[in-house]
Amino acid sequence: MSKISKIALPLLTSILVVFSFSSPMVKAETSELKMNQNRQCIMCHKKNGNMYGLHANDALGQTCQDCHGDKGKHPRGESDLIGFSQSSPATVEQQTAACMSCHDQQELSEADWTHNVHSNKVNCAGCHQLHPEVDPIIGISESKRIASCVSCHESK
Amino acid sequence: MSPFHFDSLVWHWPIAIYLFLAGISAGAICFAVLLKHFKLGKNAYKSSFVRAACLIAPLAVFAGLGILVIDLTKPFDFWKILVFYNPTSVMSIGVAVLLIYQVALFAWLACLFKEPILKWCNNRWPVVDKVLNAFTKWEATITGLLVILALGLGAYTGFLLSALTTFPMLNNPVLPLLFLISGISSGAAGTLLGGVLMKGNPDGKEVHFIHNIEIPLILLELALLFTFFVGLILTGGQSQAAALNAIGEGFWGWIFWGGVVVVGLAMPLAFNLFMTASAKRKFSYVAITASCSLFGVLLLRNFILYTGQMTVA
Amino acid sequence: MKKERRQFIKGACASAFGVACVSGLGIAKSNAHKDKNETNCKYALIHDENKCIGCDACSVACREANDVPDGVSRLEIEREGPFGEYPNQFYRFTRKSCQQCEGKPCVNVCPTGAAYHDPSTGIVSVDEWKCVGCLYCIAACPYQIRFINPVTKAADKCDFCKETRLKEGRQPACVEACPTKALTFGDLKDPHSQVVEVLKATPNYRSKTELGTRPKVFRIASQEGEIKL
Incomplete structure (x- = not known):
């Protein structure tokens, strides 16, 4: 074998290997994430149930019920399911507790001081959205950030 | 806290150098005047020590002003300081004193060097003769004015900082006196060092005269330094915090105890006493003593400027 | 004889210098009194630290209205905290800006008169053109709110939007x-x-009044927060 093929062969194979792994991964980010193959939930919640954000990452191995709670007899009977929003029947504390089962308060405090003063007053979904690919609060412009403060705090 | 970079720092080392140079100029010319009037008389201009003082005084003032102008954020607008005055501003009054001081300084130098100047002119320009004769007629006035302005300039370097209520350590009534005395002693050291470098006799009567004044000056400076810090500590509050922070452990504490107190004051005092007792003065003794003293004064200016700005009221 | 005259003249010089100093101080004092009586309008600002949420809307609006460059x-x-135990935590917010002192330490030290007290509004301002950038005012301000504007190279600070919003008949941007x-x-x-x-x-306070600054920015103290000794 020539010297060139000695170097080129492993190089080519490695490139191929990388590509073969990366291409399905790109796809997975959109619809083939394991979480979205959860037929039990997605069958009904097709429209807003799909999850594309960081939390859907296969490596995390999360399921819908990890955050939303036990399915119980849903949709026919009673269940402990909670929704994350202002209009959710779940209290702010309940909603926050679901997130805090993984997230550390100290870390959140260091990431942004406003976590400390809102945790028992505003639900996390008031500022964060986990279903879209990118949480819209991340990297928000200064003026938009202020606008979001003003949207609650404005006194007439 | 880094010794040279902290949030409350406004004025950096160029200001300390400016304060040092203004002080040494004032001190040197005071000694030139004293030497002429009490020791040397008409032939004062022949003495290397007087010549050194007469070189140091104008050069230090020019260099100081140059540093001050370069340190402005708008150096080309410096003329506005000379045109607009504010009677409540120490800096404004200081600039006025500095200007008149320079006029008096050159008038006095003209009187001092009258003979060599006239010799050099050799009657080529009769105006020079006239001007110099007029100066000589008013020499007593010029001398009086010059000494007062020099003392004013020395004190101004302290008032400039003591006007700042922001910083309790600088806003201290002893500071102008301390800077005046240390400025005069730096003038003495500058005169001695310059004099021996210009081949002056290290055992001459000028050296004896200056050393006799230097010893009480150093003692006075030590007393003032003591009063300065004890006063701050007894005031309590932020003044106390500032003083303890300055002379306590840390970079500036070392500078103060090692540089200002030991090298700048104790060593020159010991050398001076030794030289007075042994009555033997050599070039190296005089030069080393004067260098220590100059170094100490320069460190004192930097030390006060930096540590003073560390603690805010 | 000659010596006597010399001493006499020296004495005369000393007294002349002394007189000059005293008259200088006299001017200073009379100036201070003039300011006190002439002004018939004195703008002031109140910052209610209980209502403040630390959203920075004010500082962003200030930057836009007055064209303040980045970096200054x-x-x-200023945010202090958090105080208290999670999840019942809170912060304290204090406003850091020119206090519009009547004692005006910055105006007193300015060598050119670039820092001035506007008699018709009581506002302390900076004349950009007159300022040479000696930094004396920056050192003299006990609140440390002055800075050198990197564009104009002159000292700069809050002037209650005197040149921008007040001219338009509006309130300050903040x-x-x-x-x-x-x-x-x-x-x-x-x-x-x-x-x-x-x-x-409302009970209110002002910062560092013990330095004789007589500031015109008043603060309503936060009810929550740490008790400091």
């Missing part, structure tokens, strides 16, 4: 921007102005 600011909200109405602006000399009403009705 005329107005900042006051208009505040979502919680934590800022109140008005004329202290007008007995019916909102500032006077709030100051009469």
Whole structure:
């Protein structure tokens, strides 16, 4: 074998290997994430149930019920399911507790001081959205950030 | 806290150098005047020590002003300081004193060097003769004015900082006196060092005269330094915090105890006493003593400027 | 004989210098008195630290209105905290900006008169053109709110939007921007102005008054927060 093929062969194979792994991964980010193959939930919640954000990452191995709670007899009977929003029947504390089962308060405090003063007053979904690919609060412009403060705090 | 970079720092080392140079100029010319009037008389201009003082005084003032102008954020607008005055501003009054001081300084130098100047002119320009004769007629006035302005300039370097209520350590009534005395002693050291470098006799009567004044000056400076810090500590509050922070452990504490107190004051005092007792003065003794003293004064200016700005009221 | 004359002249010089100093001080004093009587309008600002939420709407509005370059600011909200136990935590916010002192340490030290006290509004301002950048005012301000504007190279600071919003007949940018109405602006000399009403009705404080600054920025102390000894 020539010297060139000695170097080129492993190089080519490695490139191929990388590509073969990366291409399905790109796809997975959109619809083939394991979480979205959860037929039990997605069958009904097709429209807003799909999850594309960081939390859907296969490596995390999360399921819908990890955050939303036990399915119980849903949709026919009673269940402990909670929704994350202002209009959710779940209290702010309940909603926050679901997130805090993984997230550390100290870390959140260091990431942004406003976590400390809102945790028992505003639900996390008031500022964060986990279903879209990118949480819209991340990297928000200064003026938009202020606008979001003003949207609650404005006194007439 | 880094010794040279902290949030409350406004004025950096160029200001300390400016304060040092203004002080040494004032001190040197005071000694030139004293030497002429009490020791040397008409032939004062022949003495290397007087010549050194007469070189140091104008050069230090020019260099100081140059540093001050370069340190402005708008150096080309410096003329506005000379045109607009504010009677409540120490800096404004200081600039006025500095200007008149320079006029008096050159008038006095003209009187001092009258003979060599006239010799050099050799009657080529009769105006020079006239001007110099007029100066000589008013020499007593010029001398009086010059000494007062020099003392004013020395004190101004302290008032400039003591006007700042922001910083309790600088806003201290002893500071102008301390800077005046240390400025005069730096003038003495500058005169001695310059004099021996210009081949002056290290055992001459000028050296004896200056050393006799230097010893009480150093003692006075030590007393003032003591009063300065004890006063701050007894005031309590932020003044106390500032003083303890300055002379306590840390970079500036070392500078103060090692540089200002030991090298700048104790060593020159010991050398001076030794030289007075042994009555033997050599070039190296005089030069080393004067260098220590100059170094100490320069460190004192930097030390006060930096540590003073560390603690805010 | 000659020596006597010399001493006489020296004495004369000393006394002349002394007289000059005294007259200088006299001028200074008379100036101070003039300011006190001439002004019939004195703008003041109240920052209610209870209402402030630390959203920075004020400082962003200030930067836009007054064209303040990045890296420096005329107005900042300083945040202290968190105090208390999670999840019942809170912060304290204090306004860092020119206090519009009547004692005006910056004006007193300015060698050229670039820092001046406007007699018709009581506002302390900077004449950009006259400023040479000696930094004396920056060192003299006990609140440390002055800075060198990197564009103009002159000292700069809050002037209650005197050159921008007040000229348009509006309130200062920070006051208009505040979502919680934590800022109140008005004329202290007008007995019916909102500032006077709030100051009469609410306990308030000012910062570092012991230095003789007599600031015109008043603060309503946060009810929550740490008790400091």
